[in-house]
Amino acid sequence: MAVRDIFDAVLDYEEDDVAELVQAEIDAGTDVHSILQDGLVAPLDDIGERFSAGTLFVPEMLMAAEAVQAGLDILRPLLTETGVKPIGTVVLGTVKGDLHDIGKNLVGLLLEGAGFRVIDLGTDVGAEQFIASAQENDADIIALSGLLTTSMPEMANAVATLQDANKTRNLNVKVMVGGPPVHHEFAMKIGADAYGMDAPAAVERARSFFTG
Ligand code: B12
DSSP: OOHHHHHHHHHTTOHHHHHHHHHHHHHTTOOHHHIIIIIIIHHHHHHHHHHHHTSSOHHHHHHHHHHHHHHHHHHHHHHHOOOSOOOOEEEEEEBTTOOOOHHHHHHHHHHHHTTOEEEEOOSSBOHHHHHHHHHHTTOSEEEEEOOSGGGHHHHHHHHHHHHHHHHHTTOOOEEEEESTTOOHHHHHHTTOSEEOSSHHHHHHHHHHHHHO
16 A cells, blocks of 8 residues: 555546545555645646647546545545634635636645635636625635636736725735746736745745735
8 A cells, every 4th residue: 555556546537446545544644745745636747748648638637636636535634624713814716717626725725724714716716706705704815726828817817806906995905826827927927916836835925924
């Protein structure tokens, strides 16, 4: 039994095996970060490469995503364990037109684990929905995820709409962005307050808004 078996089970689209193997690794005391990164996230890169190469298609990508999600469900309690009073509230979602949610979910789990209250709006979320939720929940941060290059203009639109709302609707919400097509320069160009390359970076950026 090894983390590599989880990797292989994802590539075999074996949801039940993935869940069982993740539980077995937890019971064996394997580092949670390794289960997550090497067992669950790494095979998705493999899947992405095969999709680009035209050797697998959307249904297989979806089955792999579901297998990963089954593993994440088992890891969830370990990633979100916290006894502390919320540091702040984050409204999180994948931008309009984009249905990818695994990375966003991970960002949400780690933020929760770090003591943030997370309002997850899901995928395909429009700029106004983010702002309405931030107002309703008195949020401190909006976190935008996007995986498609075609999501980048929508991200820019969401940031611009939020900046406008901060001025005209008496809001004071920071915005951070992330996802594979996004990078620091793009984030700064569209006026975001921060960019994070992965879920731990999302936590670090979110914390920095409170510590300066
Ligand atoms: C699984 C998957 C799917 C699944 C998604 C299921 C789901 N529930 O999410 C399904 C099958 C639905 C899918 C559909 C499509 N997909 Co797809 N998909 C993938 C795949 C294989 C994995 C994505 C993933 O989950 N990665 C793992 C997570 C953990 O990583 P992550 O998302 O990058 O998140 C991390 C960081 O980016 C960061 N992060 C993420 N969000 C945020 C937010 C903030 C604020 C911060 C700070 C950080 C942060 O932290 C995360 C954790 O560390 C990728 C390939 C790949 N290697 O990524 C292609 C990929 C993203 N898909 C792609 C494409 C083309 C599509 C489709 C257009 C295919 C089609 N022809 O229909 C559709 C689009 C549907 C839509 N409208 O969104 C392309 C995108 C190309 C591009 N540059 O635009 C990729 C890259 C595949 C490829 N190599 O071509 N897909």
